[in-house]
Amino acid sequence: MPRRFVLVLRWGFLRVLVLSEAGVPTDSASTASTPSPTGFATLRGSFTLEGDPPAPVVLTVDKDANVCAPGDKPVEDKDFVFDATSQGIANVVIFVENCPEEWVHESAKPGNEAEVIFDQEKCVFLTRMVVMQTSQKLRVLNSDPVGHNLKVASFNQTIPSGGFAIYQPLKEMRAPEEMACSIHPWMKAWMLTRDNGYFAVSKEDGSFELPNLPAGVKLDFRVWHERSKAVTGATIDGEEQKWSKGRMSHTLEPDQDFNLGVIKLNSSLFN
Amino acid sequence: MPRRMMRIVNGYLVLLIAAPLAMVGCDAPQAQFSENLIFMKLQEEQNESFSAPQQQAIADSLQAMFGTPDEPFFVPIESLSDLLDVRHLGQAAGPVSSDEYGNGQGLFRQHCVHCHGVTGNGRGPTAAFLNPYPRDFSMGKFKFTSTPVGVKPTTEDLRRILMNGVAGTSMPSFALLSEGEIEALIDYVKYLSIRGEVERQLMIQSNDFDFQTEDGAIDEEGVASFTASDFLVGEVLTDVVDSWLMAEGMATAVPERPEKFDRFSESFDAAELAASVDRGRKLYFSNEAQCVKCHGPSQLGDGQTNDYDDWTKEFFDWKQSDNESFAPMMKAYLALGGLKPRNILPRNLRKGVYRGGRRPVDLYWRIHNGIDGSGMPESNKAALKEDDLWDLVNYVLELPYEDASRPGNELSVNTKEVR
Numbered sequence: 001m002p003r004r005f006v007l008v009l010r011w012g013f014l015r016v017l018v019l020s021e022a023g024v025p026t027d028s029a030s031t032a033s034t035p036s037p038t039g040f041a042t043l044r045g046s047f048t049l050e051g052d053p054p055a056p057v058v059l060t061v062d063k064d065a066n067v068c069a070p071g072d073k074p075v076e077d078k079d080f081v082f083d084a085t086s087q088g089i090a091n092v093v094i095f096v097e098n099c100p101e102e103w104v105h106e107s108a109k110p111g112n113e114a115e116v117i118f119d120q121e122k123c124v125f126l127t128r129m130v131v132m133q134t135s136q137k138l139r140v141l142n143s144d145p146v147g148h149n150l151k152v153a154s155f156n157q158t159i160p161s162g163g164f165a166i167y168q169p170l171k172e173m174r175a176p177e178e179m180a181c182s183i184h185p186w187m188k189a190w191m192l193t194r195d196n197g198y199f200a201v202s203k204e205d206g207s208f209e210l211p212n213l214p215a216g217v218k219l220d221f222r223v224w225h226e227r228s229k230a231v232t233g234a235t236i237d238g239e240e241q242k243w244s245k246g247r248m249s250h251t252l253e254p255d256q257d258f259n260l261g262v263i264k265l266n267s268s269l270f271n
Numbered sequence: 272m273p274r275r276m277m278r279i280v281n282g283y284l285v286l287l288i289a290a291p292l293a294m295v296g297c298d299a300p301q302a303q304f305s306e307n308l309i310f311m312k313l314q315e316e317q318n319e320s321f322s323a324p325q326q327q328a329i330a331d332s333l334q335a336m337f338g339t340p341d342e343p344f345f346v347p348i349e350s351l352s353d354l355l356d357v358r359h360l361g362q363a364a365g366p367v368s369s370d371e372y373g374n375g376q377g378l379f380r381q382h383c384v385h386c387h388g389v390t391g392n393g394r395g396p397t398a399a400f401l402n403p404y405p406r407d408f409s410m411g412k413f414k415f416t417s418t419p420v421g422v423k424p425t426t427e428d429l430r431r432i433l434m435n436g437v438a439g440t441s442m443p444s445f446a447l448l449s450e451g452e453i454e455a456l457i458d459y460v461k462y463l464s465i466r467g468e469v470e471r472q473l474m475i476q477s478n479d480f481d482f483q484t485e486d487g488a489i490d491e492e493g494v495a496s497f498t499a500s501d502f503l504v505g506e507v508l509t510d511v512v513d514s515w516l517m518a519e520g521m522a523t524a525v526p527e528r529p530e531k532f533d534r535f536s537e538s539f540d541a542a543e544l545a546a547s548v549d550r551g552r553k554l555y556f557s558n559e560a561q562c563v564k565c566h567g568p569s570q571l572g573d574g575q576t577n578d579y580d581d582w583t584k585e586f587f588d589w590k591q592s593d594n595e596s597f598a599p600m601m602k603a604y605l606a607l608g609g610l611k612p613r614n615i616l617p618r619n620l621r622k623g624v625y626r627g628g629r630r631p632v633d634l635y636w637r638i639h640n641g642i643d644g645s646g647m648p649e650s651n652k653a654a655l656k657e658d659d660l661w662d663l664v665n666y667v668l669e670l671p672y673e674d675a676s677r678p679g680n681e682l683s684v685n686t687k688e689v690r
Binding site for chain 2: 166175188244245
């Protein structure tokens with residue numbers, strides 16, 4: 001009978017909360033001795049496309065066409081930035097998911113207050129994938145002759161032409177969230193805030209680098225792209241990798257410069 | 272990672288566990304909270320499907336924390352008395368009845384359920400016929416608040432909504448209810464909203480968690496026990512409850528409106544008001560304020576009319592409408608109870624009907640903070656100061672009386688061609 005079951009569960013829930021209040025550890029993980037890093041290391045690699053790039057999406061520009069679609073040319077979405085020469089895929093995000101503050105290298109500690117600049121031109125957000133530390137502020141600019149507003153997470157402010165606004169995130173995000181403009185609803189970008197600085201966004205040629213990672217401990221990396229969301233698999237050196245929910249794990253050696261090399265992402269991920 | 276834990280009042284515990292037992296045996300058909308199937312599907316689009324044990328674990332955790340629509344419950348967390356009065360839940364929930372003194376029970380089902388639904392998901396039986404749709408409380412977002420975007424309403428905000436209704440929509444005023452009944456309903460709205468948000472968070476976190484076995488299969492029992500784990504449930508609940516508690520101190524302080532603008536004050540100055548309205552009009556069309564972009568050059572709300580509100584955008588990505596998977600996907604969401612997408616329209620400011628209230632302070636809040644979930648942004652903090660906001664408020668209040676044929680300002684910022 002379901003009711004019985006619920007009662008048992010409710011009891012379990014309350015009891016554990018009472019216990020934890022009394023300082024009794026209830027989480028088996030917290031009783032095991034936590035490993036600590038043995039040094040620092042770098043992880044690098046480059047995301048490339050296997051197969052054909054997805055067909056570009058043409059946007060419906062229904063406002064301020066003289067600014068947003070000059071010369072009446074069709075405007076394509078930049079949701080898949082691909083460099084045909086290198087086969088590189090830009091704007092793939094990779095970040096470390098499990099990293100207690102004690103493990104974090106000086107250069108990536110929470111608390112970084114450097115401002116991040118975010119501008120817009122011809123009704124395009126100039127940074128498609130913004131990743132920053134939660135403690136950083138986003139300085140939103142507007143280089144267009146028309147006004148915009150920026151809507152993301154707990155923020156939605158008007159940005160006059162030539163004006164600015166400052167956004168201070170409230171908390172760490174688990175996955176990127178959409179950035180939008182309500183005046184020009186076709187505009188889009190993505191934002192991820194992380195407490196520590198262990199994140200990278202792949203460049204035009206698909207390459208990325210994560211320096212100063214803790215070595216000697218198992219790190220869970222998450223890989224994400226706006227078209228696939230979680231990147232759930234890749235081929236490295238001819239070997240197929242399955243990244244459940246976009247996760248891959250590595251334990252690095254101290255001072256190691258670990259190059260994953262060419263990381264092939266199949267085009268079926270991006271359709 | 273620092274983990275806050277909730278403190279339980281020990282005495283409560285025994286009572287709470289014993290109480291439901293005493294009621295076993297009543298076999299009238301029970302009202303049920305419905306699962307948020309739309310949100311579940313959204314998670315499934317990003318990750319794997321929910322397994323049956325996982326779904327059951329979410330349902331059980333919710334029931335353990337919140338009870339049922341007939342027997343609502345709130346886990347006795349430390350700060351509960353600052354949040355709501357648990358006795359109110361019993362008064363607002365359950366089937367409609369009243370005692371010998373005429374004290375109503377089942378207030379939510381009597382007054383709200385046909386629009387907002389038993390679960391508070393805004394999908395009661397009449398919802399599909401209303402425009403705008405009733406609020407879905409489960410997203411934890413409210414429009415007409417004194418607090419900034421992303422912050423919950425204060426208790427006062429909810430009281431104002433229940434007392435005044437939402438003018439120009441089907442949301443009625445409940446000013447005729449007793450003060451006690453209003454209090455009970457306010458707490459029940461918080462309860463439903465918190466329950467809805469906790470359900471979403473449990474879905475996100477449980478579906479995001481990785482329980483792969485060696486052979487690449489998913490350990491379903493593992494996922495289920497994680498989902499029901501005291502730690503996860505406690506953490507999620509605390510976060511949501513904290514966001515409500517925090518809001519109480521976050522109402523945007525509104526400076527006193529200058530008395531010279533107040534027609535009923537001795538210091539009223541008609542010339543000053545007219546000058547302010549004029550400045551407000553200039554601001555309306557200005558680069559600094561951008562109102563014209565959405566509300567249109569003749570203030571009829573006919574500027575940007577192609578956007579959707581956050582409740583719709585959650586499952587409806589119209590930018591994908593050219594994609595061949597779009598139509599079947601939409602069909603699936605509508606089949607799960609999603610309401611047909613409709614554009615969010617900026618207000619026609621010539622009607623003089625203000626949903627969030629028509630006092631100058633209400634309009635100040637709307638313009639200063641924006642309207643959460645609707646796309647209406649807050650005013651730019653570097654470009655517009657307090658005086659500018661009063662000018663805009665005065666202008667908006669004057670608009671219904673302005674001659675509609677008065678030509679709009681030249682749209683200078685719109686007409687320049689780049690390059």
